[in-house]
Structures are given as C-alpha cells and as structure tokens.
Amino acid sequence: MSQQYIIICYSTSQMLRADSLLKAMDVETDLIPTPSEHGTICSTAIAIGEKDKGKAEKILAEGNFAVKGIFPHKTRKLSGLMESLKNCVISQTFKDIMKKVESGEDLTKDEITYLLKVEGESELKALFETADRMRKEIVGDIVEVRAAIEFSNYCNKSCHYCGIRNGCTVPTRYRMTEDEIMEGVHELHRVGIKTVVLQSGEDDYYTLEVLIKLIKRIKRETKMGITLSVGERSYEEYKALKEAGANNYLLKIETTNPDIFKFIHPDDDLEYRRQCAQWLKELGYVNASGNMIGLPGQRAEDIAEDILFYKEMGIHMIGIGPFIPAAGTPFEKYPQGSVEMTLKAVAVTRLVCKNVFIPATTALASVDPDGQKKALQAGANSLMLISTPPKYRSNYQIYSNKNMIDLDSAVKAIHDAGRKLPKYLKLDNNQQEE
Template sequence: MISTNAVWAKARELLETLARDHELPLEGYRALVEAYAPETAAYAAELAVPLRQAVYGKAVFVRGLIELSSYCKNDCLYCGIRRSNASAERYRLTPEQILDCCERGHEMGFRTFVLQGGEDPTLADEAVSDLLHAIKGRYPDCAVTLSLGERSRESYQALFDAGADRYLLRHETADAAHYARLHPRSMSFEHRMQCLRNLKEIGYQVGCGFMVGSPWQTPETLAKDLKFIEELRPAMCGIGPFVPHHATPFAEREAGTVGLTCYLLSLLRLIDPTLNIPATTALGTIDPRGREKGIQAGANVVMPNLSPRDVRKKYELYDNKICTGEEAAECRGCLARRMESIGYRVVVDRGDARQPALSRTKPVCANYGDGTRGGDQEYHQPI
C-alpha cells in the first residue's frame, strides 16, 4: 500500500514537471488525476495562476454567446436538445435577431461573438456565410467564433473564407470506447477527431473540450483528454462539469464536481500557459461561485449570454442553467463585479490566442490590453 505522503510527493513532482515542460506521458496524467485531493488541487492552482498571469495578467476576456437554434439532428445521450427530446421547445433566431444581439453586445464592450447552435440543417453554408459577412461588415473590430458541430471540410473552408475566426467543437472525450457510450451509433469518434484536424489545417483558432464527471469516465479517460490537449495544442479548451438533463437517458446520473473541474483547469494551464480557458456556465450552475473558482484555478475567459431573453431557457443543454432570465447587460455587469471581487477585471478585447503552440525555445513576454503585463514567468513561442 502506497502511503498518502508518497502519493502527494509523486503528485507534487509531476505537477512541477508539467509546469516546467508542459507535457507528461499518459501515465503521468493518470497519476495526477488519481492523486486529486484538495491539497493537490491547491498546489496545481498555485503553479497555474502565475503562468496564467504571465500571459494574460489579470485580464478576463468576455465572449458574447448567441444561441442561434435549438434544433439538432443528433441524439447525444447527455444533451437536452437531442433530437429524441419531444418536450424540448425549439426555436431559430432570425438574422435580424442575431444582428440585434451583436449590436447590443458591441455597445456593452463585447469584441467576440460566439454563434452556437445545435446541428440544425437550416444553418447551411450560404446562410451562415451571409450572417458572417453582415457581422464582420458592421463590426470589423470583432472576432466571430462558430460552434455549429460537425461539418464537411468544404463547409469549414467556406465559413472560414466568409470571415469566421474561430471554431469551437468539443470532443467530449478522447477515448473512442467512452465516446461510443455517450453518443448514438450514427456518430463517429474518428469523424469528430478528423473535424478538429480539418479545422486546424484550414487556419481556424480551434477550441475543443470535454465534460468532467460524465458517465463511465475514469482516470484513464481523463488522462487521455489531457494528453490529447497537449498534442493538439488548440487555441482554446472549454471544460465543465457534466450536469444531467431530466429528458435524457442520463437524467439520474450524478453530476460532475466543481473541485475536480477546477483541478483539471489548472492542469490545462500547466499544459499550455497561452491557452484560452473559459470558466463555464456549467460551473456557475452547480456552484454559485463556480466561475470565480474557475478563474482562480487558471481560467481567463467568461461567456455571458447575449441571446434574446425569451429563448435562453429553450437552449437547455442541461437542467437549471443560470442567467436564463437576466438581460445581457445585467449578466455582463454581474460578471464584471464578480471578477473584480477576486482581483480580476473584464476587458474590452478580442482575446485572440496569443500563440499557436508552445515549444521550449524562445521566451516571450507581452502587454495584454488591460494595463497589465506578463510577469517574470517564462512561456514560449515557436520560432
């Protein structure tokens, strides 16, 4: 039997190695997941926060989330807008509604709009391209992130050519067998991974992500997620606790935890100090101060909802989603105050990825738009 002291000593050594080298073998990640405990998480955050501040200072970037459509052709077992949920209230925003959301968001200081929706067949290339042209024409100082699921490489290319800057496609799990237990047979792990590769090759700032505490998740599957992030080197990684939805096959499953999610946020920051990492709405859903805890663990992004208030509850991926009744200005103002309460501040900035990847070859340090600078911690840029 390995003593608790021995486990802690090994975890500390692995965390320090990850903070220095930004990589571990798969078994190292598994050991860190298995060593999760309050003291391990606290030390991971102690190492992660200086790396975050060396790159982003005290800045917190805001992304204005606009949920375009709650129609989806897929039947993911965990999702409240899955095709089989006959009780879901479906809607589609019109282009005029979307542009109104952007106008209000721009007035409030948002410089990134995230256009998210289910895999709705009506969100065809031409319609989305027209929308991108309209947004970029009116707000050339803004970035647009798309999160519209799996599409063909040709579709991704067309939307990139129309002005999309980023694409968020959560991989949900980097373990093929686990993926198959969370999705219907019509969905393919290999296709999801190929989509992410296509997006990177085209030139998007790519975001991926996974659920924490999903059914059948193990230390091994989480280790594969962390290794996948290390190898893919995305611009952004969004993780949040699994939260069950009452109208899915996982309705009675236990939710993920804030503690483990925040620990993994810290590990992501150690893997890549330049990564854009959101403190997700799901964190705030299961803990009133979940988003603050995410920022304190190393995250640097929050995503207030700009969708019209009358449709927000209809985009119900999981139960009890927060901020469904607030006006966008209220939500942004509340988040700004929350960030200030822990010593951070929301900034007006596109919040682009600082670098495409890490290598231990060339130290850099820069100013990050909120009056603060990276500190003495080194992070690295490929030459």
C-alpha cells in the same frame, strides 16, 4: 530533445500559405497557438525542428514571404516554484511532478493522471496556485469576455446527454431570424464585446449560404470577431465559412475515450470528430474544444487523454465543465459531475497546455455559485456571457438549470477572483472595477 523554432507571420493567410509551401518542400511543420511573448494566443504559429530551420529560411526568402521572424520556441518554466512549495505538505511524487513543471518539461499521462487524483487539501491548494501562476505568467490578469447567441435549438443529432437532442421534448423549438441575430450582435457591439459566439444545434435549416450571408453581414456592420459552434461539417463547408470571415470554431471533443464517446453519441463517430478538429487546424481557425467531467464510466486516465489531445492538436481554447444531466434525456438520472474534479482538470490543462485560453464555463456556474471564481483562480482566464434573447434562452437547455451568465454576473466573478476587466468593455459606473 532538439531545439524547436516557431515562424511568426503577419496574417493567418500568410501563415497558411507559408505552411503549405514548407510542407510541399518536405519541411515537417506543426501549427500551434502563438506563444504569448510573440503575439496573441488566439493566432497560430508554425513550429519546425532545428534541422529544418536553415531550409525553411531559404524557402521563405525565395518565396518572398515577409515574416515577423523565426524564433526559438522557448520552454515555459516557472522559476522558483519549488522554493514556493517548500513548506507545503505534499508527497514526493507530487514534488517530482512540480519539479518538471518548474523546468518546463512535458508531463507524462501517468503524471497528469496523478495530479487529477490528488485529494489532500495541501496538494489541491498547491495545484491550483501553481496553475494560477502559470496562467498569470502567460496571459496576465485580464479576463477575456465573449458572448454567445444561441440562435437555434433544433438539432438532427441524438446525443444522450443533451437537452436539445433530436426527439427530446423541449419547451419550445425555435429558430432566430437573421435580423434577430443581428439585433443581439449590435447590442454586444454596443457594450464593447469583441467576439460573438454563434451557437446552435446541428440544424440543416441554416445552410452554408445562410451562414455565409450572416457572417458577412456581421463583419460589414460591426467588424466583430466570430466564433462558430454549429457542429460537424465537411472540409469544404469549414473552408467556405472561414473564407467568409469566421475566425474561430468551437467543436468539443467531449471525450477521447472511444467507448464513452459512442455511448454518449449514438449517431456520431469519434474519428470523424477528430478529423474535423484537424481540418479546422489546417484551415487556420482559432480552434476551440473541450470535454465534460463526470461522464458515465469516465476515469481520471480518460481526462488525461483528453488533455494530451488538446496539446497534440494545438487547441487554442479549451472549455471544461461538469456533466449536468438534462431532463427528458436518456442520461437524466445519471449523477452530476464533480466540481472539484472539474477544477483539477482546468488546473492540469493549464500546466500541460500552458499557452491556451481556458474559460470558466457556464456549466460550473450552474452547479456552484462560486464556480467561475474558483476556475479563474485555478488557471482559467475567460468568461462567456449568455446573450440569447430572453424569449428564447430558457429553451436552449443542453443541461437542466442552466445559469444564464450576464455581464453583471461576469463582472462580479472577475472582481471576486481578484482579476482585471478588459478595457474594451463599456460598463456603467456600478460595474467599473474599484
């Protein structure tokens, strides 16, 4: 494989302009999360092949683009990994895969599937510890903390697993006003949270104009980062929301298996979901996706395909949680997804995608009191608080018995996992790291 290079720009707008120009001049490019040694993962770099390096340099110089630089895209290795595993009771196949991880080689679908199927205590321990080491070398020990405001539980979709689906009898439907949302935003800003996640069902009440007005107000009053999670939209809408100030977009793929996707999403189309992810990438969003573990009919091979999708799409943030049935839905009697398989998926995703943010999801905390701690010790590096106002939050039940993660429980999970709190959090004395 020939050497790849990455172009690091000073801003997202510069990156998009440079990428557009390079493509117009027949330079093959890809947009990927910025390697941690060159900046934050939650930004995007332009990847090019060795054959196009000279041409790209000339084009950017002639276009008067000021870039931070064009750097070799180094393979992330784990030096000394095999030495650390020498006393472990592991199979030869496991050893061979770990040798590839040590040298930074890409894993095949069969190898990813093998890791997802490991069951022995020794191999599980080795898998989680290797993923945790990869996490430490790439993003360090500080756990990123974000917070979600679930501002509407109306939805025009009928996803079979979802507790706020169209037609589902939820306790009470609600929509928050702009002022109510802003009250929550200001409270998060007060405790130091840097990014607010605005999440809802696919609710047409919140038009493009309404969302743009809200985004601009948040930026004007707090300058916080904004993650939107409001479902499938058109390219033009995504573009307008980005131009208004949205930074990140969360649109989970849920599964890349076409048959399972159709089974769980009777009124959605997998190819359109993929197209949305591509649009978000092209528009320069910090692109977030994720899947559910334990969906009806799902195999380890399907999860392996999901992981390869994240890598190929250049996803920045990947949320992986167990399927949890929701009362009143067509899937309410299906079995819950496995915590162990979820943790394996987190670990393998870290080893394959490497340079990404992986949250220890709320869903894990909802089925295992120590679920978030376990995920943080298996490759995850972020947490999301549930900051929906108390009078509404019990009605936003995508799945039943949801754990309402607050700042105290997040701090506890971080402490218990032996990880570090971000310095931007403004905590009281009882919450401070010892």
